[in-house]
Amino acid sequence: MPVRLSVVLLGFVVAGCTSGGEEAATPELADRGTVLTTVQPTRQDLSNQVSLSGKVTINPVFGIVAPTDGELRWVVRVPSKTPVSSPEWVASVWHDGFPRRVEIPKGATFAGRLMEDHADVAKGMPVVSAQHSGYGIVADIGSDQAYRISGAVKTVQAQIKNGPGPFKCKTLGTIAALPAGTVPEPAATSASPTPNASAPAAPVEGDPGAGSSGGSEPTGMRLVCVPPASVKLINGADVTLEVVTDRASNVLVLPVEAVAGSQGKGKVDIVTGEDHTRKTVDVVLGLTDGKVVEIKKGLKGDETIAVPGPNLPTVAPTGAGPVG
Numbered sequence: 001m002p003v004r005l006s007v008v009l010l011g012f013v014v015a016g017c018t019s020g021g022e023e024a025a026t027p028e029l030a031d032r033g034t035v036l037t038t039v040q041p042t043r044q045d046l047s048n049q050v051s052l053s054g055k056v057t058i059n060p061v062f063g064i065v066a067p068t069d070g071e072l073r074w075v076v077r078v079p080s081k082t083p084v085s086s087p088e089w090v091a092s093v094w095h096d097g098f099p100r101r102v103e104i105p106k107g108a109t110f111a112g113r114l115m116e117d118h119a120d121v122a123k124g125m126p127v128v129s130a131q132h133s134g135y136g137i138v139a140d141i142g143s144d145q146a147y148r149i150s151g152a153v154k155t156v157q158a159q160i161k162n163g164p165g166p167f168k169c170k171t172l173g174t175i176a177a178l179p180a181g182t183v184p185e186p187a188a189t190s191a192s193p194t195p196n197a198s199a200p201a202a203p204v205e206g207d208p209g210a211g212s213s214g215g216s217e218p219t220g221m222r223l224v225c226v227p228p229a230s231v232k233l234i235n236g237a238d239v240t241l242e243v244v245t246d247r248a249s250n251v252l253v254l255p256v257e258a259v260a261g262s263q264g265k266g267k268v269d270i271v272t273g274e275d276h277t278r279k280t281v282d283v284v285l286g287l288t289d290g291k292v293v294e295i296k297k298g299l300k301g302d303e304t305i306a307v308p309g310p311n312l313p314t315v316a317p318t319g320a321g322p323v324g
Contacts, residue, residue, distance in 0.1 A: 037307040038271050039258055041299055045249050048287040050149050052223060052241040054139030056160070056233045061111050061216050062173030062224040063126035064102060070095035072102075072121045074184075079110030083133040090128055093121060104130045105172070112181015112215030126174055129181040129216040132226060135233045139241050141175055141221040147263055148288070149175060149223070154244045156225050161238040169225035169241065177222075181215035246287055252301050253292040260309040261285065268299070269306040280310045 066072065070093040079090050086106055092099035104110055111129040121127055137158055141149070159165035223243065227233065259266045266285045269278040286294030299305075 038304045039255060039307050040304055041252050041254055041295060041301045043250050043252055043301070044292070045247070046251055046253060046287045046289060046292065046294055047247045048148060048245045049289055050145055050243045050245070052139035052141065052145070052243060054137050054158075054223070054239040054241050056235055056237040056239060057136055057138045058235050059131050059133060060136040060138045060172075060224045061129050061131050061178070061219060062108075063114065063176060063178045063219075064104070064128045064130055065174045065176075066093045066121040066123055066125050066127050067100040067102065068093055068095045068123050070100070070121065072115050072117065072119045072127055073099075074113065074117045079104065081109060083107050083109050093127075102127060104128070107134075108132050108172075110183070112183055114179055114181050124174070124176075126176050126178055129178050130173065131216070132172060132224070134226075135235070136172070136224055136226050137169055137239050137241065139223045139239070141223060143221070146175065146221050149243055149245050153223070154246060156223070156244075157242045158225070158227060159240045159242075160231075160233075161240070163234070163237060164231050165239075166242075167227055167231055169227050171223065171225045173224060175221055175223050178216065178219045180218045183215045248287055248294060251286065252295045252299065254295055254305060255307065256288060256291060256293050258305045258307045258309045259283070259285065259293050259295075260311070266293075267310050268295075269310050271304045271306050278306055278310075 072091055072093055074091045075089060080088060084104055084106060087103040088110070089101050089103050090110060091102040093102060094100075108130040111131040113128055115121060115125075115127045153171050156169040156171055157166045158169040159167075223241065225241070254268065259268055261267055262285065264285050266283050267280050268283055269280050271278060281298055283298030284296040286296045288294065
């Protein structure tokens, strides 16, 4: 009798563990792909602002760009080696039969040619380097920041660490990296007259062009600006720059986490229905302050958007052909 009872009890326990034939669900875990967080577009004023770390520098070098597409032609005279009291004409870019001047700004000196005479250049390409005379502020720019400030810089506010600030800082030239510049040697013949602004400039006779030495050193991408004369500066002092490149009012925005892509093109996932179905759509992007990004086209403003945004492939599959 005791043996028979033991068997019955054992059968009861086993049956209790397996009854119903259902697997126990793991708590607090959602199915893969389930949308847990959503957000709706909002409207706000927005400015594209980037923070840079810089230093006070004496006589910084900066680049001057081509004002238009065309052919670069250097003027016949050798540029001044002392700070100029007014803008100095050093080259012209000819496009459709019309010249556009390239000038060294007041208070700077010619530092080097970055392109050869008669070279084809594109608008915005650095063609000559100049050197500011006196104190300036130089901030290195990483490749991840370059495109955010590649347009025209609206304003720059500077704050010297444990020193003066904030104050406005006037930008000089371009942020693009500069190759090593070259300085032409004076012609062996007598000085040539000042060139006619309406005629193509001829190269200096005997000018070694890009083969000469003594020009500016190559640089990385950086921003150069000049503070007001009233600000006391110490060479080598650390500076924080707040750079604003553009502003917009009452624009449609989304958190950056909800958007995949950059540089004008992106994608977002619109969530619809009770089952939270995702639909990936293309959007046109505008300004960003690092927290939100402007949606210029692609959304009406009443959609529900999944966070995070869609995953985009970053590496082509092995053996895949070129992307069209």
